[in-house]
Amino acid sequence: QVQLVESGGGLVKPGGSLRLSCAASGFTFSDYYMSWIRQAPGKGLEWVSYISSSGSTIYYADSVKGRFTISRDNAKNSLYLQMNSLRAEDTAVYYCARVLAYCGGDCYSGPADYWGQGTLVTVSS
């Protein structure tokens, strides 16, 4: 069965950095787009970033562009999110999610069909 397990969350000071990891199993990781989606405490969902199956296509929300970097290692079935210059408003549970891509001329991220349980990132002094 599909499993996604996040790690790397924790407490960090404003301006600090953190690297999240997601270990995937139960499916052919290299065939799928993957995403990070976050949820601030008591709030709704925000799509942070996605990466295509090969890593050649990447999307970032405007709120994290230039500060966060998504990457993947298909040999290790792993997804990563490097978060730099963290702000208080980045405090959230970060979910790793498998994505269904859809393709016209190019391919884009569709909905997230499997999610991990999330890892909490708290940015506070």
Place this chain on the structure above:
Amino acid sequence: EIVLTQSPGTLSLSPGERATLSCRASQSVSSSYLAWYQQKPGQAPRLLIYGASSRATGIPDRFSGSGSGTDFTLTISRLEPEDFAVYYCQQYGSSLTFGPGTKVDIK
């Protein structure tokens, strides 16, 4: 950016009743690229519907989605106790945005 508005904010119903949730987009969602998710407290969201009306794997047929353009609906035909949760719509036709959610609670 396409902004999604969900209504009502909270829906109070009894088990066995029909639930109708609305999601309205600020501009047309191309090719009905709209999904619905369910989230229970302390859990990750679960995909229910994609492409406006296609049920995801393992989703009971009491859940149905409809709509196109700017107006979409999630219908739960008969509420089961496990259906009381928060429901989010999400569009993926132009960038990726979520609605603010509708909470379905027990009356």
